[in-house]
Amino acid sequence: MSTTDPAPSAPATAPAAEGHRGWNILVWPALVFLTVLFLFPFLQTALRSVTEPGPENYAIFVDDPVYLRSLVQTFLTALVVTAAALLIAYPYAYLMYRSGPVAAGILTLLVILPFFTSLLVRTYAWTVWLQETGTVNSALMALGIIDAPLPLMRNMLGVTIGMTHSLLPFMVFPIYAAMRRVPPSLVPAARSLGATAAFTFRTVFLPLTAPGVVAGALIVFVMSLGYYITPALLGSPSNSMLSELIVNQVEQQVQFGVGSAIGIVLLALTLAFLFLGTRLVGFKDIVTGGR
Structure with a gap:
């Protein structure tokens, strides 16, 4: 059978x-x-x-140099804010990584603490610190370091400080998550083979945390492009961003077509930069932290 x-x-x-x-x-x-x-x-x-009224809305970037200059200013500000956030976030995330559970928890709480306050309130708080009669200038003048107030706001410096403070957590946590995925034995193994601490960090630890750096940089950069409240309060008309021009066209000029065209251009360029950025490191590596 x-x-x-x-x-x-x-x-x-x-x-x-x-x-x-x-x-x-x-x-x-x-x-x-x-x-x-x-x-x-x-x-x-x-x-x-x-x-509304037609495709000529997009010609505003050619006809009026203010809009082209604002477009460049928007991306330049986003790049500066991203770089500033990275310079602060990576050492901070590394300190969280090397700290014990209690210290890491305190450092994490300090990062997320600003989220308990409105963005508008935080931005107004920066005006108190950065204005000509504010805390920083008053302290520097009282110590005799400066004789006249420094221009700390109504310029790109003030916008960079305010936006970096608001977006810093979005840079810290992706980097910290990537650091947590690094096997603890790799760095001691490299040191045991004779590598110096700087060489080990540069060739072992830093490449393994690169996906977190790229992910955090993309998040901060994309979010910076659409910021409105902080540039409106801490910036000036001479360095206005596209978000401010969109609000001006819609609320004051009542030109919905022109405002829509500016928004579409900003969205298209944002998606293009996002597409190119994800190609620096594979999208899977960005999401999984290089696992």
């Missing part, structure tokens, strides 16, 4: 596939949310940019 072995994969894969299809339903609320609150407004904005 001949016997036939049943295919072992058929009974096993069918329930797995059915369970996978069951979990897919959880994606639908997010898709509906994004469609209603992002896709429809985006399509409406794109339509307005070419119909």
Whole structure:
């Protein structure tokens, strides 16, 4: 009598596939949310940019040098803020990584503590510190370090300070998460082979945390491009960002088509930079921290 072995994969894969299809339903609320609150407004904005009154809305970047200068200023400010946040965040995240559980918890609390206060309140607090009669200038003049107040706000310096303070947590946590994924034995192993501390950090630790650096830099850079409150309060009309011009066109000039065109251009350039940035390190490596 001949016997036939049943295919072992058929009974096993069918329930797995059915369970996978069951979990897919959880994606639908997010898709509906994004469609209603992002896709429809985006399509409406794109339509307005070419119909109110027409496609000539996009010519404003050619006809008026103010808008082209503001576009350059927006991306320059975003780059400076990203660099400043990285210079502060990496040593801070490394300190969190090398600290014990209690100290790391305190350092983490200090990073997220500003989130308990409104962004508007935090920005107004910086005006108290940075204005000509503010805390910083008053202290420096009282110590005899300066004779006249320093221009710490109404310029790019004030905008950079305020935005860096607001966006710093978005740089710290991706870097810290990447550091936590570094195997603890790698650095001691490199040191045991004769490598110096600086060489080990540069060739072992830093490359392994690069995905966290890229992820944090992309988050901070993209968020900086659309900032409005901080540049409006700490900046000046001479270094206004595109977000301020959009508000001006919509609220004061009542030119919805022109404001929509500026927003579409900013979104397109943001997506282009985001696409190029994710190619520096593979998207999977950015998400998983290089695992």
